[in-house]
Amino acid sequence: MRLSISLFVVFLAGFNTLHASEVNVPDEKMLVQEARVLIKGYAGQLKSALVQSMKMDGAAAAIDVCARLSPEIAFALGEGSPWTIGRTSLKARNSASEPDEWEHSIMEIFLQRQKNGEKLATIDHYEMTEKNTVFRYMKAIPTGNLCLTCHGDNVAPDIKKRIADYYPDDMATGFKADDMRGAFTLQKILSE
Numbered sequence: 001m002r003l004s005i006s007l008f009v010v011f012l013a014g015f016n017t018l019h020a021s022e023v024n025v026p027d028e029k030m031l032v033q034e035a036r037v038l039i040k041g042y043a044g045q046l047k048s049a050l051v052q053s054m055k056m057d058g059a060a061a062a063i064d065v066c067a068r069l070s071p072e073i074a075f076a077l078g079e080g081s082p083w084t085i086g087r088t089s090l091k092a093r094n095s096a097s098e099p100d101e102w103e104h105s106i107m108e109i110f111l112q113r114q115k116n117g118e119k120l121a122t123i124d125h126y127e128m129t130e131k132n133t134v135f136r137y138m139k140a141i142p143t144g145n146l147c148l149t150c151h152g153d154n155v156a157p158d159i160k161k162r163i164a165d166y167y168p169d170d171m172a173t174g175f176k177a178d179d180m181r182g183a184f185t186l187q188k189i190l191s192e
């Protein structure tokens with residue numbers, strides 16, 4: 001009797017996994033975890049490169065590092081995986097980081113959520129899109145004091161000049177501490 005019950009359990013377990021893979025139910029909790037781990041890596045690498053170059057060579061030189069490293073690190077993290085990782089903003093510095101329609105609307109919602117009392121650092125959003133084939137995740141990026149050197153409303157003239165050389169259409173100044181500077185934006189292609 002015991003044998004037949006355990007056989008039945010094994011059968012059920014097998015049936016469940018088969019069933020799950022057949023209909024391809026995405027595990028959203030798992031995807032959110034993956035996205036958060038990627039963001040931790042990206043934010044950590046960016047910040048340490050930024051702090052180090054500001055300390056060693058000053059903020060104007062750190063612009064070069066930001067311009068070169070931020071897309072490079074993002075690319076390296078996503079390379080060879082189904083993930084794409086990047087940053088976007090309602091007031092972008094790099095026009096390549098302009099939001100698409102979906103990202104734009106999510107950031108508007110983030111601003112509203114902040115107004116309603118949520119802490120910006122904990123605001124995020126995820127959604128299955130494209131008929132459950134693309135998972136998208138966004139996480140708000142708060143402006144810290146360190147960021148004001150290059151994104152605040154009192155940017156020093158030498159830094160301003162360097163920024164304008166790289167980004168003639170820069171919109172990313174005038175921020176105050178705790179403003180939403182932008183958001184991390186990630187996508188994972190789930191199946192073809």
Ligand code: HEC
Nearest residue numbers: 059062063066067070087089092093094097147150172182
């Ligand atoms: C040394 C100057 C400098 C400092 C300090 C700095 N940034 Fe930036 N930031 C830049 C540059 C340059 C870019 C454009 C990088 C690129 O080409 O992707 C940028 C781009 C960004 C973007 C991508 C969206 C956009 O506007 O193009 C975000 C988000 C961002 N910064 C957030 C921050 C935050 C948060 C801090 C503080 C922790 C910070 N930055 C500090 C120079 C700086």
